[in-house]
Amino acid sequence: MRGDFHLKERYKKTCNLILDGWRFSLVLDYKDMGPRSLLVDSLDDVADNLLIDSKNLKVPVIYDPNIPQASSIPRRWDALFREWYMLLDDELEVLLFTLDNDGYDALVGLGPGSTPAGDDFLTGMHIALRWMGHNFENVISFRNLESRTTWFSSCMLYDAACGLTWYRSKKLLEALSRGADGEVEDALNELMSTGHTSGRAWISGFFHAVSVCNSFS
Amino acid sequence: MQRVEVVRGVYYDSVSLMRVAQELTKIDGVIDATLNMATEANIKIMSAAGFDLSGLDLRPSDLVIAVKANEEIIDGIIAKAKEYLSNPPWKTTEISQQYFPKSLNGALSMLPEANLALISIAGQYAGDEAMECLNKGLHVMLYSDNVSLEKEIELKKIAKERGLLVMGPDCGTAVVKGIGLGFANACPLGPVGMVAAAGTGLQEVHVQLAHRGIGVLHAIGTGGRDVKEAVGGITSLMGIEALLENDDVKVIVMVGKPPAPEVEKKIFQRLVSGNKPAVLGYIGGELEGDRPPIYFCKELEETAAVTAAVVNGTDPDLARKDLNLKYEHLKELASHFGKRKGYLRGLYSGGTLCYEAQLVASKLLGPIYSNAPLDERYKLPDSLKSIGNCMVDYGEDEFTQGRLHPMMDSSFRAKRMIEEAKENEVGVILFDCVLGYGCHESPAEQLASAISQVKREVGDRIIFVGYVCGVEADPQIASSQRKILEDVGVVLADSNAQAARLACLLLQ
Amino acid sequence: MAIKDLLANGPIVVNIGIEQFYHDLKKQDAKVVHVDWRPSALKSDLLSKLRKLREGGAN
Numbered sequence: 001m002r003g004d005f006h007l008k009e010r011y012k013k014t015c016n017l018i019l020d021g022w023r024f025s026l027v028l029d030y031k032d033m034g035p036r037s038l039l040v041d042s043l044d045d046v047a048d049n050l051l052i053d054s055k056n057l058k059v060p061v062i063y064d065p066n067i068p069q070a071s072s073i074p075r076r077w078d079a080l081f082r083e084w085y086m087l088l089d090d091e092l093e094v095l096l097f098t099l100d101n102d103g104y105d106a107l108v109g110l111g112p113g114s115t116p117a118g119d120d121f122l123t124g125m126h127i128a129l130r131w132m133g134h135n136f137e138n139v140i141s142f143r144n145l146e147s148r149t150t151w152f153s154s155c156m157l158y159d160a161a162c163g164l165t166w167y168r169s170k171k172l173l174e175a176l177s178r179g180a181d182g183e184v185e186d187a188l189n190e191l192m193s194t195g196h197t198s199g200r201a202w203i204s205g206f207f208h209a210v211s212v213c214n215s216f217s
Numbered sequence: 218m219q220r221v222e223v224v225r226g227v228y229y230d231s232v233s234l235m236r237v238a239q240e241l242t243k244i245d246g247v248i249d250a251t252l253n254m255a256t257e258a259n260i261k262i263m264s265a266a267g268f269d270l271s272g273l274d275l276r277p278s279d280l281v282i283a284v285k286a287n288e289e290i291i292d293g294i295i296a297k298a299k300e301y302l303s304n305p306p307w308k309t310t311e312i313s314q315q316y317f318p319k320s321l322n323g324a325l326s327m328l329p330e331a332n333l334a335l336i337s338i339a340g341q342y343a344g345d346e347a348m349e350c351l352n353k354g355l356h357v358m359l360y361s362d363n364v365s366l367e368k369e370i371e372l373k374k375i376a377k378e379r380g381l382l383v384m385g386p387d388c389g390t391a392v393v394k395g396i397g398l399g400f401a402n403a404c405p406l407g408p409v410g411m412v413a414a415a416g417t418g419l420q421e422v423h424v425q426l427a428h429r430g431i432g433v434l435h436a437i438g439t440g441g442r443d444v445k446e447a448v449g450g451i452t453s454l455m456g457i458e459a460l461l462e463n464d465d466v467k468v469i470v471m472v473g474k475p476p477a478p479e480v481e482k483k484i485f486q487r488l489v490s491g492n493k494p495a496v497l498g499y500i501g502g503e504l505e506g507d508r509p510p511i512y513f514c515k516e517l518e519e520t521a522a523v524t525a526a527v528v529n530g531t532d533p534d535l536a537r538k539d540l541n542l543k544y545e546h547l548k549e550l551a552s553h554f555g556k557r558k559g560y561l562r563g564l565y566s567g568g569t570l571c572y573e574a575q576l577v578a579s580k581l582l583g584p585i586y587s588n589a590p591l592d593e594r595y596k597l598p599d600s601l602k603s604i605g606n607c608m609v610d611y612g613e614d615e616f617t618q619g620r621l622h623p624m625m626d627s628s629f630r631a632k633r634m635i636e637e638a639k640e641n642e643v644g645v646i647l648f649d650c651v652l653g654y655g656c657h658e659s660p661a662e663q664l665a666s667a668i669s670q671v672k673r674e675v676g677d678r679i680i681f682v683g684y685v686c687g688v689e690a691d692p693q694i695a696s697s698q699r700k701i702l703e704d705v706g707v708v709l710a711d712s713n714a715q716a717a718r719l720a721c722l723l724l725q
Numbered sequence: 726m727a728i729k730d731l732l733a734n735g736p737i738v739v740n741i742g743i744e745q746f747y748h749d750l751k752k753q754d755a756k757v758v759h760v761d762w763r764p765s766a767l768k769s770d771l772l773s774k775l776r777k778l779r780e781g782g783a784n
Contacts, residue, residue, distance in 0.1 A: 076329065079322030086319035089763065185327055185758070188316030203316065317761035324739045328758040332726045332734065335750075337742030338762050346741060346762075355739065356731055360746075380727050394735035396755045399746060403753075435732055459728040625745065654749035692752070 007046060008151070015046045016152065023155040031190065033063035034166035035159045065164040067130045067173065074179040078214060084207035087200050092117055095201065105140045108157075109149035117201035119153035124169075124205030126160035131173055132213050136161070168194065169202070219268060220291050223255070224280040224299075234280075235621050237301040239628075241284065247294055248285040252302075254619040255279040262616075265601045266632075321349055335398055336385075337361055339619075343386065344368035351376055351383070358438065359385030360399050362614060366447055369440070373451040382459075383452055388438035389416030389612075389622070389655075392423070395434065400624055402653040403690035407432020408528060410466035412456040414439045414473030417567025417612075417651060418500060418517055420686055421713055422472050425521030427688050428711075431528050434465055441568075444476030450483060457484065461491040469495040470524050472517070474572065475502040485511070496524045500569065501576045501591070507533065517573055518712040543711075544718055551722035554708060557680055559644030561585075561720055562637045563608030564630050566623035566660075567686065567713075570649045571610040574717035581721035582606050588613050603637060608647070624651045627660045631667035638671040638679055645680050646671075647720040649713060650702065652687025652695060659693055661685070661701035669705045680723055681707040684716035 005017035005024060014032055017024040025037040026046060033039060039062060088096040095118055098106050104125075110118030122140060129136040142161065146154040159165070165173075168190045175183035192199040234252040241250035251263060255275035264270055268283045275281065282298045284291060318324045325331060334350035336343050340363025347357045347364075351372065359372075364386035376383045384391050390413070391398040395406045402420055404427035411433060413419035419436050426433060437456035444450050453471070460466045469488065476484060476499070488495045494510035498520030504513040512533055514520040519540060526536040561582060565571035568589065575585045584592065586607040588600035597604060600615050611623035611630050623630055630648070637643050650660050657663065668681055683702050687695040699709055710716035738757040740747040747759035 076326050079320065079326045080318060083319045083323045086763070181328075185316065189314070192316045193314045199314075199316075315759075317759045319761050319763070321739065321741070321760060324741075324758045324760045328737065328739065328756065330756075331737045331739045331758065332731050333736045334739045334741060335746055337740075337746060339764075342764055350739070350741075354726060356726070356728070360742065382728055382731070394732060396736050396750070396753050398736060398738070398750070455728065459732060462729060463732055625743075654752070655743075655746055692749075 010043070010046070013043075015043050017046075018151075021146075023152060030062065031167055033065075035065040035164040037063070039063075063167055065159075065166070065170070067127060067163045067165050067170070068177075069133055070131050070173070070177055073132070073176060073210065073214075076179060077176060077184070078211070080184075081207040081211040081214065084204045084211060087204035087207070092197055092201055092204070095121055095204075108140060108145070109153070115153045115156065115198055116149060117197045119149055119157060120198045120201035121205035121208075123153075123156050123160045124202035124207075125209040126157065127165050127169055127173075128206045128209035129213070130160065130163050132210065134213055169206075172206075218288050218291060219283065219285045220295055221268060221270060221273065221284075222282045222295050222298075223273060223275065224282065225276075233302065233305065235626055236305065237298055240301055240306065241294060241298055244286075244290075244294065244297070246287040246290045250282075250284045250286075250294065250298070252280065252282050252298065255281045262601070262620075321346070321353065325353060332356060333358060333393070333398075335360065337399075340364050340386070344372065347372055347383065348375070351379065351381055354379070354381070356382040357384065358388055358391050358398055359383060359440065360387075360389060361385070362387040362617065366442060369442060370448055373443075373448060377451055377455065382437065382455060384438040385440040387416075387442070388440045389624075390419045390436070391438040392433060392436035397654045399438075400622075400651065400653055400655040401436075402427070402686075402688050403692070404688055405432035406434055408465070408467035409433045409470055409524060410460035410463060410468070411436035411470045411472060412439060412453050412460065413437070413471070414441050414444045414453065414476070415500070415569035415572075417649075417686070418472045418498070418569035418573075420567070420651060420653060421517040421570060421573075422470060422498060422521045422524070424686050424688055425518050425712060426524060429521060429525040431521075431525045435460065435463070439473070441474065444473055444480045444484075446477040446479060450476060450480035453480070453484060454487060457487055457491070461487075461493055467494070468524060468527050469493055470498060470520060471495065472498040472520060472569075473500065474569075475499040475504075494527050496520055496527060500573050516576075516714045517569070518714045544715065547710075547715060547719045548722055550708075551719060551725075554680060554723060556725070557644030557678070557723050559642040559724070560603075560640075561606045561608075561645045561647060561724055562603055562643050563647040563717075563720070564633055564637070565608060565610050565649050566612060566627065566630065567649050567651050568610050568612045570651075570684075570686070570713045571608050571612075573713055574647065574720075575608050577714055577717035578606065578608070578721050581718070581725065588615065601633075603640075609633070624656045624660070626657055627663040631663050634664070634667045635670055638675050641678075643679055645682060645720045645723050647682045647716060648684075649716075650683055650685045650687075650698060652685065652691040652693045652698060654692065656693065659698065659701070661693075661698040665701050665705045665707075668702075668707060672706060681705075682710065682716050682720040682723065683707045684710050684713050686713065 005019050008018045009016040013028045015026045026040045027037050107118030107122055109116050172187040175187040238250050238252050284294045286294050333356040335358045337360035340361045343361035344364045347359050350357050373383045389400045402424050404423050439452040442448055443452045460469050496512045498514040502515055512523050514523050522536040522540050523533040526533040563574050575591050579585050584595050586595045586597050586604045588597045589610040590596050685699050689695050710719050741760045741762050750757040
């Protein structure tokens with residue numbers, strides 16, 4: 001990997017870089033891995049116009065962001081999936097209200113922050129649809145997406161539509177497929193720890209998509 | 218000045234409301250802050266605290282934010298309250314970032330092997346939720362109060378048919394295989410099995426047994442109404458049955474107010490035929506004369522002392538004598554501290570502890586006024602205003618609707634201490650400080666700050682007598698809680714019965 | 726599950742209500758799941774919105 005990365009955002013454990021409009025990330029914690037991210041020891045030297053030479057990387061690849069295909073989803077989680085709308089209470093009720101009145105497309109960019117909760121919901125939804133092998137092309141319009149929401153969010157939605165996801169969500173997919181005790185709970189807790197409402201909105205969107213698909217199958 | 222703001226149609230759990238109020242009162246210039254759902258009981262309490270709620274159209278589903286503060290900051294404080302509600306400052310901890318399912322079915326998909334539901338939601342919803350749990354084959358511990366008697370009977374009858382336990386309603390404490398549910402102390406495991414129709418009664422016997430080196434394996438709570446005629450002791454009898462069957466339980470202890478005669482008879486007969494040693498601690502009961510292997514006790518510490526003797530194979534009567542000697546010794550202790558003039562005021566978080574203290578005190582001082590009196594003639598017309606010698610149970614409905622149980626938050630009781638001390642005729646303030654799982658992380662600190670304020674204001678006119686119901690292994694650590702109270706001059710007793718006696722002796 | 730089995734296996738708990746009880750059970754290494762319970766009035770409010778959503782076939 002080589003090129004002129006511009007430093008876009010710097011957080012405590014993550015730096016987001018931009019190249020040709022795409023997000024790339026350097027992360028300290030493997031749990032923050034996602035599409036186009038690298039695990040690094042330190043973010044201290046990260047500066048604008050960064051050059052990364054893959055030859056100098058100790059661990060070139062440790063995370064595969066491809067969404068696996070669900071063979072079958074154990075029915076034991078149905079009751080959990082059906083709770084999707086209950087997750088949209090308090091400050092997230094605006095999502096339900098908007099969904100009700102204006103449909104999925106209106107969720108794009110809805111809510112404060114760098115990943116508006118509406119985008120988190122839609123991302124969770126697209127990942128679920130991908131995972132279950134369903135068609136999703138008409139759920140939202142991807143035209144001019146970057147003008148309708150934040151840069152980070154639009155990348156996240158494109159990634160989901162392309163079948164790529166983040167470490168924490170992949171853990172949930174695997175746990176749900178395996179149906180092992182405690183694993184699903186752990187995975188959901190991990191997701192909840194991403195931002196104040198992000199995790200909750202993501203889970204809600206994911207559950208929503210699965211329960212809608214389940215009700216047709 | 219004060220400001221009252223009403224937020225309509227929202228639901229916040231009482232813990233959140235309490236924490237917001239606590240955060241607000243920490244701010245400089247705030248005199249008092251309270252957030253409550255606008256139930257009748259809360260409105261009364263808030264009015265008594267000096268908030269003017271007249272002319273407001275309030276419904277129980279409304280949230281009232283009431284603040285007393287300096288004029289220049291008061292608008293900011295109301296805004297702060299709303300900000301905390303929508304975005305609590307403590308939500309950044311790992312705790313609240315967990316994923317919690319929203320429904321019973323969702324929870325069961327995550328933990329399909331669950332065998333018991335612990336329900337502590339508002340009473341008006343709790344009965345139906347309990348029924349749903351029974352339908353899923355779960356045993357139920359119903360912490361919630363304000364569940365109707367009809368609902369309780371319905372639940373218990375259905376549960377019995379299915380071989381399921383319904384502990385409660387109004388069951389604050391239970392122990393199953395050493396695991397404490399609700400309010401419970403971290404006591405050792407051992408050969409004792411308990412059935413208790415009294416939450417803090419269970420805790421006190423549990424703790425007093427631990428002090429005597431005796432452990433408890435199971436303690437089944439029943440809720441206070443179980444032993445009344447209408448319910449017929451359904452849960453008590455099922456509990457006794459289970460403990461009789463259980464080979465690891467060597468001695469059975471029953472704790473509670475005296476059951477209705479019919480229920481008492483059934484329990485006694487079952488225990489006689491069960492052929493296991495049993496100690497019946499009917500607090501304030503009439504029964505006298507042990508019938509080994511069945512023993513009768515009238516107080517909580519006595520119940521523990523006799524049980525310990527039965528477990529150890531020593532003479533229960535000797536245990537009683539030892540205890541009486543200790544009680545005699547309290548007289549010397551009282552004269553050591555110097556007698557006070559005036560009334561006794563008891564402020565309790567534990568219902569059974571309050572009840573037992575009234576029994577003890579009424580024998581020594583005469584009638585005791587209370588919001589939960591021994592004799593209805595001495596019922597306080599207003600729980601917020603003491604009369605004569607008086608004991609207030611802060612666990613009663615009028616104090617717990619829409620707010621935290623006093624064992625989870627003593628701040629309300631602490632404020633009352635300051636109020637009581639303003640009366641010149643008050644000589645002794647008696648209180649409990651209950652520890653264990655479920656309880657406040659440091660009740661002693663909450664009470665101690667009020668006590669030291671009183672000491673500053675009235676000096677030595679009032680003496681505080683307290684009892685810390687807890688053990689070293691409790692999350693709060695009993696010895697540290699005792700030290701906090703001792704450091705502000707509280708005289709601590711070794712049991713609830715002793716604290717009540719000492720308080721009376723200080724006035725006689 | 727019979728009472729006998731409850732006593733033999735120990736409690737495996739669904740905690741509905743006060744969150745503190747959930748954390749205290751965790752501290753004791755008990756198996757427990759917490760339900761973030763809301764009154765059904767609030768749920769049915771959400772449900773009616775959901776129903777409208779389904780009927781309208783939001784897309």
